[in-house]
Amino acid sequence: MTQQTQRILILGGGFGGLYTALRLSQLPWESQQKPEIVLVDQSDRFLFSPLLYELLTGELQTWEIAPPFAELLQGTGVRFYQAVVSGIDTDQQRVQLQDGPEIPYDRLVLALGGETPLDMVPGATSYALPFRTINDAYRLEQRLQILAESEADKIRIAIVGAGYSGVELACKLADRLGEKARLRLIEISDQILRTSPEFNRETAKKALEARGVFIDLETKVESIGADTISLEYKNQIDTIPVDLVIWTVGTQVAPVVKNLPFKQNQRHQITTTPTLQVLDHPEIFALGDLADCRDAEDQQIPATAQAAFQQADYTAWNIWASLSDCPLLPFRYQKLGEMLALGTDNATLTGLGVKLDGSLGYVARRLAYLYRMPTLEHQLKVGFNWLVRPIIETISQSI
Ligand SMILES: Cc1cc2nc3c(=O)[nH]c(=O)nc-3n(C[C@H](O)[C@H](O)[C@H](O)COP(=O)(O)OP(=O)(O)OC[C@H]3O[C@@H](n4cnc5c(N)ncnc54)[C@H](O)[C@@H]3O)c2cc1C
Ligand SMILES: NC(=O)c1ccc[n+]([C@@H]2O[C@H](COP(=O)([O-])OP(=O)(O)OC[C@H]3O[C@@H](n4cnc5c(N)ncnc54)[C@H](OP(=O)(O)O)[C@@H]3O)[C@@H](O)[C@H]2O)c1
Ligand SMILES: C/C(=C\Cc1cc(O)c2ccccc2c1O)CCC[C@H](C)CCC[C@H](C)CCCC(C)C
Numbered sequence: 001m002t003q004q005t006q007r008i009l010i011l012g013g014g015f016g017g018l019y020t021a022l023r024l025s026q027l028p029w030e031s032q033q034k035p036e037i038v039l040v041d042q043s044d045r046f047l048f049s050p051l052l053y054e055l056l057t058g059e060l061q062t063w064e065i066a067p068p069f070a071e072l073l074q075g076t077g078v079r080f081y082q083a084v085v086s087g088i089d090t091d092q093q094r095v096q097l098q099d100g101p102e103i104p105y106d107r108l109v110l111a112l113g114g115e116t117p118l119d120m121v122p123g124a125t126s127y128a129l130p131f132r133t134i135n136d137a138y139r140l141e142q143r144l145q146i147l148a149e150s151e152a153d154k155i156r157i158a159i160v161g162a163g164y165s166g167v168e169l170a171c172k173l174a175d176r177l178g179e180k181a182r183l184r185l186i187e188i189s190d191q192i193l194r195t196s197p198e199f200n201r202e203t204a205k206k207a208l209e210a211r212g213v214f215i216d217l218e219t220k221v222e223s224i225g226a227d228t229i230s231l232e233y234k235n236q237i238d239t240i241p242v243d244l245v246i247w248t249v250g251t252q253v254a255p256v257v258k259n260l261p262f263k264q265n266q267r268h269q270i271t272t273t274p275t276l277q278v279l280d281h282p283e284i285f286a287l288g289d290l291a292d293c294r295d296a297e298d299q300q301i302p303a304t305a306q307a308a309f310q311q312a313d314y315t316a317w318n319i320w321a322s323l324s325d326c327p328l329l330p331f332r333y334q335k336l337g338e339m340l341a342l343g344t345d346n347a348t349l350t351g352l353g354v355k356l357d358g359s360l361g362y363v364a365r366r367l368a369y370l371y372r373m374p375t376l377e378h379q380l381k382v383g384f385n386w387l388v389r390p391i392i393e394t395i396s397q398s399i
Helices: 017-026 134-149 164-180 198-210 305-323 358-372 376-398
Strands: 007-011 036-041 079-082 085-089 094-097 102-104 107-110 128-130 155-160 181-186 214-216 219-224 228-233 236-241 244-247 281-286 337-341 347-351 354-356
Touching: 007 017, 007 102, 017 036, 017 305, 107 305, 128 134, 134 155, 134 164, 134 244, 155 164, 164 181, 164 198, 164 337, 198 337, 198 347, 281 305, 337 358, 347 358, 354 358, 358 376
Parallel strands: 007 036, 007 107, 036 079, 107 281, 128 244, 155 181, 155 244, 181 214
Antiparallel strands: 085 094, 094 102, 219 228, 228 236, 337 347, 347 354
């Protein structure tokens, strides 16, 4: 009797979804058992978000940090479908795509990531810019170009949130704009990078200070206007003029995820088992920013690319195991450390007992991220460009 080909449907082609698809395609499927693997994403390209800031400084180009799925999946057998996921019917095991077909599945992977909530304070939706996607970076670039052409003496920029994104953005923008800008970092708690190792926090503080970035701690954004931001500090509200507000605070799941009939935490992340399966739905796996996961050692898994990247290996393996009648493996998260870009030639890194800053930190961060990029072909293309570009630039400057 011939068995029908099973379909694995992966929703979201970010760190969780794309790397699951790539790992699945490399697993040892028996020829009669080889499933159809389908990846769906609203975008035509993957985004390596840790390097998104480098688009603003011109250090990197779109093709390097956001290669098209068509290119990455060539020769893997994974089918890519560009569409917005608009509904998921978990009873019928079908996914609805906006302006597209319904796709039935045998195994489903939920990896749709998160969104930046702009509704946390009045005015943010209309006047603040988020910084999460390629389009966010392009929109910010456009605004910076318009502001640079204006008559204003200084471009006044407020960045809300002195977490990782806020601090990295502040340093990169300070290096890009120099004396043309006045940057202000607004943080609700009493320190920047609250969850970072001390070495990274202290290095970041020095980098911000060296670049003249103002830091407002214990300060809450009360509202944002067309050209003002109102800040609350020690119960007093101060309204100051600004040309640009960038909002980096928070991560929320998309409405299509919020509406699923699964157990979710307060932030609507889907509760998973340590094997990354959705409770009461062993055919559905969830990972990355939309998942509320505790691993085999009961560690709460953070919403980071580092975690999604590691979960992808287990998700792929467990799907293979579930289709091959083999035991599933519980996820074991290994926090390897963290890295932050602190300007165009500076970074800080703490991990595996190593602490690096300055140019060494910068080089180590670049190499570590090159190693994490999807597919050997893309790593080689980007790595070659990183080696050759400085040589070409040096030659063209000397002519
Ligand atoms: C600027 C920035 C820098 C960061 N730097 C780091 C870092 O240095 N290290 C680190 O560990 N983490 C970093 N993070 C966090 C990291 O990006 C996320 O934790 C990680 O991307 C989560 O992976 P994911 O697969 O859950 O989601 P994502 O990687 O966001 O992927 C989700 C995918 O789903 C797609 N999608 C969403 N909704 C739909 C829909 N309805 N239909 C179809 N497709 C959809 C999106 O297009 C996207 O491709 C950074 C985040 C940002 C914003
Ligand atoms: N280099 C990296 O490793 C890197 C880079 C970017 C993102 N990430 C990951 O991606 C996720 C998102 O990080 P993120 O930095 O983009 O965002 P985030 O974690 O939401 O951090 C935002 C910062 O803003 C503060 N804050 C919260 N509410 C505020 C308010 N109303 N006004 C002003 N400040 C407020 C937070 O303080 P509290 O902490 O006190 O809430 C925090 O310091 C995290 O998991 C992070 O680890 C990692
Ligand atoms: C901190 C490290 C990894 C954790 C990590 C962080 C992220 O932001 C990610 C984002 C996306 C996917 C994965 C991750 C992720 O795993 C790296 C630790 C590196 C070590 C400390 C060793 C570094 C050695 C250098 C590559 C070589 C340096 C040589 C140079 C001449 C200095």
